[in-house]
Amino acid sequence: MGHKAKFRVWRGEGGEGQLEDYTVEVNEGEVVLDVIHRLQATQAPDLAVRWNCKAGKCGSCSMEINGRPRLACMTRMSTFDPNETITVTPLRTFPVIKDLVTDVSFNYEKALQIPSFTPPSNVKPGEFRMQQVDVERSQEFRKCIECFLCQNVCHVIRDHEENKPAFAGPRFLMRIAELDMHPYDTLDRKNAAQEEFGLGYCNITKCCTEVCPEGIKITDNALIPLKERVVDRKYDPLVWLGSKIFKRSSS
Template sequence: MGEVRNFRVWRGDADGGQLEDFQVEVNDGEVVLDIIHRLQATQAPDLAVRWNCKAGKCGSCSMEINGKPRLGCMTRMSTFEATETVTVTPLRTFPVIRDLVTDVSFNYQKARELPAFAPPAGVAPGEYRMQQVDVERSQEFRKCIECFLCQNVCHVVRDHEENKKAFSGPRFFIRAAELDMHPLDARTDRKDLAVEEQGIGYCNITKCCTEVCPEHIKITDNAIIPMKERAVDRRYDPIAWLGSKIFHRDQLDRPAGHTTTGVATAERPASSRQPDAGSPSTPAEHAASHQAQGEISMNWHREAPAGQAAPVGSDGRLPVTEFTGQMAGAQSPFGDDVPLPLPVDDINYQHPSRTDEG
């Protein structure tokens, strides 16, 4: 006979709900999912919960236990004090369907938007040959069980509903990094896609996704940060930029049919190519949108002079004098007369507030 423990479980649906208190028997070695099942069998037969393998490999039983996103089947009751009330709630980032079941279709939509593995030309299925050393870096990301705990805890998605359209989240950043590291993936625009389509620039690497990963994938250190570095190198490294202007590598690296958003229209489903209402649909509108976003991010606390484009000639190349003359650096968003580090009194950054607060 086990001991009786206090449980508090959220009950409700999309229209609202509340926490309900239960007293339930707990035996040695049991996990939170066992207690949920016992509640279903003895006190709350209509309690909804999603689960499948009960072995920490399907990711179905994601929930928040005492405020922390966890897997119900991998959270042992022995980790809590005997007098502690264990509170179980649904994932807060996604809409509630009923009780502990949430609508995670956002993640599957983002998965459809990510281009799949592109095999190299002339290599048929079954002819791939790789050594273990070729896949060591990306193999870690294959452990993902798509529990979406990292998606749930990511504050870019969790705290700002307006970001969901332009932000894929950490689960799909590691997928993009895996494909970019894959020695046989033929696409050369993975880094462009990560910036322009997935919104990896929104991530400010707080590592909260790594902390909750049940498979202990180093999401931030091994996937997001390297992907950010490669994207920045491709776009802003002065040597790479100079080489792209001399050899037009920025054009040679892009596959045929590549659009300004980094996705070839012939390679994406028609449903994913339809522009959303109010979104830019032409290259000119995309360019204007990107410029506006750049101005917003640059002028986050004060106005700054806009940078000047390089003086490219009619042939599309820089003049020789541009290489030999004194070249000025990029405009500082703080101005040329501001010492760094900035005095604390001069920083007037304001975090965006949610519009539904009241």
């Protein structure tokens, strides 16, 4: 059964703006994105919002709903009290372009900095053979839809603009961890994770895991194991010695 919902939506450009109040019709079974589309159609035709698939798989409609980073297409109106005011704001960590649309180019710049999968030169396409356990280790991370909610909520980026040049954020440290787990990747990802992408800045608060719409255990399955491997490389004398011996024998 339908009802009228009170929405408070951030309107503005370039970081300057304010929250504006609207009352919008809500039908049974709808999500926040449905209501925003109705708001565009009936009251605010110039409201800017980014979206694409409306199925929780493209990551485009990331925003903050009642202060929590979420996907608008996966946030059901039935989870709210019909009498409460729903506040919708853009992702706080990234510069606002207009209304609910933010400039997330920071993330694509970080993605470009990560060296791609680098297999041995003597292994040709079609010759890769992996154990199922190796496939399963990194399969979870492939579910990432790059909504950048984890990047948005990470306080290292969110609260410290000065950290951005040296810190890739949880999404891309997870990518490095995934490649580091791959049995055919030949690059030294551990040193790069620490020295170039700021793994040491992460203090494993698990806030990135909490907001992931795909349920990826970013902290437990990617970041903590990567930290452990980096520490082993640097401080475990047997691991350190072994890396020197194998490096010498392969050169």
